[in-house]
Amino acid sequence: MTMSTPEVTKEQATQPPVKKRTFSGIQPTGNIHLGNYLGAIRNWVETQDQYENVFCIVDLHAITLPIDPKELHENTRRLAAIYLASGLDLQHCKLFVQSHVHQHTELEWILNCFTPMGWLNRMTQFKTKAGDSIDSVSNGLYSYPVLMACDILLYQTHYVPVGDDQRQHIELTRDLAQRFNSLYNQQIFTIPQAQIRDVGARIMSLEDPTKKMSKSDPNPSAYITMLDDPKTIKKKIGRATTDSLRLVKFDNERPGITNLLGIYQSLTRASQEEIEAEFEGKGYGDFKAVLIDRLVDTLRPIQQRYNEILSDRGELERLLKQGADDVRPLAERTVQRAKEVVGLG
Numbered sequence: 001m002t003m004s005t006p007e008v009t010k011e012q013a014t015q016p017p018v019k020k021r022t023f024s025g026i027q028p029t030g031n032i033h034l035g036n037y038l039g040a041i042r043n044w045v046e047t048q049d050q051y052e053n054v055f056c057i058v059d060l061h062a063i064t065l066p067i068d069p070k071e072l073h074e075n076t077r078r079l080a081a082i083y084l085a086s087g088l089d090l091q092h093c094k095l096f097v098q099s100h101v102h103q104h105t106e107l108e109w110i111l112n113c114f115t116p117m118g119w120l121n122r123m124t125q126f127k128t129k130a131g132d133s134i135d136s137v138s139n140g141l142y143s144y145p146v147l148m149a150c151d152i153l154l155y156q157t158h159y160v161p162v163g164d165d166q167r168q169h170i171e172l173t174r175d176l177a178q179r180f181n182s183l184y185n186q187q188i189f190t191i192p193q194a195q196i197r198d199v200g201a202r203i204m205s206l207e208d209p210t211k212k213m214s215k216s217d218p219n220p221s222a223y224i225t226m227l228d229d230p231k232t233i234k235k236k237i238g239r240a241t242t243d244s245l246r247l248v249k250f251d252n253e254r255p256g257i258t259n260l261l262g263i264y265q266s267l268t269r270a271s272q273e274e275i276e277a278e279f280e281g282k283g284y285g286d287f288k289a290v291l292i293d294r295l296v297d298t299l300r301p302i303q304q305r306y307n308e309i310l311s312d313r314g315e316l317e318r319l320l321k322q323g324a325d326d327v328r329p330l331a332e333r334t335v336q337r338a339k340e341v342v343g344l345g
């Protein structure tokens with residue numbers, strides 16, 4: 001007996017394959033740095049044509065710590081311009097501001113009521129950010145991971161391209177989605193997966209390479225911003241912490257030089273062996289000079305485009321409004337389903 005393969009209808013054959021969806025975002029809390037670029041934005045750009053992408057400026061997250069209102073408003077626009085200048089193409093991506101889509105906070109209340117305190121107590125980022133002020137920081141900072149889970153789950157996301165520091169938050173998102181789905185015995189939320197690269201997922205501070213590069217670092221020498229000019233880049237890399245061994249090799253015991261080599265590896269996509277061979281017999285000064293040139297060459301075109309985008313504020317506002325209008329129906333569908341199963345309304 002021969003088995004015949006099911007026939008593909010003419011209509012199916014002409015349909016493009018359905019793409020999986022990605023979601024990611026960055027807080028408009030300050031100067032977007034090299035870690036944000038290499039750990040997140042550049043990866044979004046590189047794979048944007050493979051997925052249906054939803055990218056957000058997560059301004060609601062930015063008020064979990066005190067921030068000047070004017071600064072927040074301006075940072076939000078500037079971050080949108082950085083996304084676009086880095087190469088996000090609106091043919092492939094929806095781009096919007098989180099607070100323009102109220103479904104994020106609506107779903108957050110619901111999921112807050114399904115999140116055990118014990119799960120949030122285990123989150124490390126909140127403790128690092130709170131530092132010694134654990135009793136006086138806001139409830140918003142504490143429940144930040146729930147809002148982040150909602151950002152992702154609202155759009156029935158398959159993949160979340162992020163840096164390594166977000167691993168724990170994505171795990172919590174998955175746990176929450178699974179808990180909610182199994183409680184109501186329905187697939188209300190797609191279970192997302194983190195997409196974290198091997199190289200560039202954890203760029204460290206230039207001053208203290210045992211700490212992650214962070215835009216809220218009070219010391220600007222600790223990070224390279226995406227808008228730093230060549231002179232500033234030269235100064236910051238020139239004084240970046242290394243050691244006295246003067247050996248240009250990857251070595252976890254020497255986090256300073258290893259961090260700089262990791263940045264170079266991420267920019268060049270060369271292997272560790274190729275990079276070590278390139279600098280064999282050379283000193284830190286030679287290596288830093290090449291790294292500086294590479295950084296300047298990478299950031300220069302982004303900075304030019306950024307200035308062009310910001311010179312037409314009206315168009316930028318229009319794009320952001322359009323992005324929010326485009327994603328709202330999907331967010332609303334998810335919220336409605338969640339409300340229905342919970343018995344709200």
Ligand code: AQP
Pocket residue numbers: 025026027028029030034035036037038039040161162163164165166200201202203204212213214215216217
């Ligand atoms: N140092 C880093 N190396 C690689 N990736 C990084 N990311 C952040 N720092 C690094 C990735 O950038 C994206 C956006 O991060 P965020 O703004 O939402 O919050 P964050 O992770 O807390 O980033 P910062 O720079 O440290 O900001 P502040 O100081 O405001 O908290 C995420 O994908 C993150 O993984």
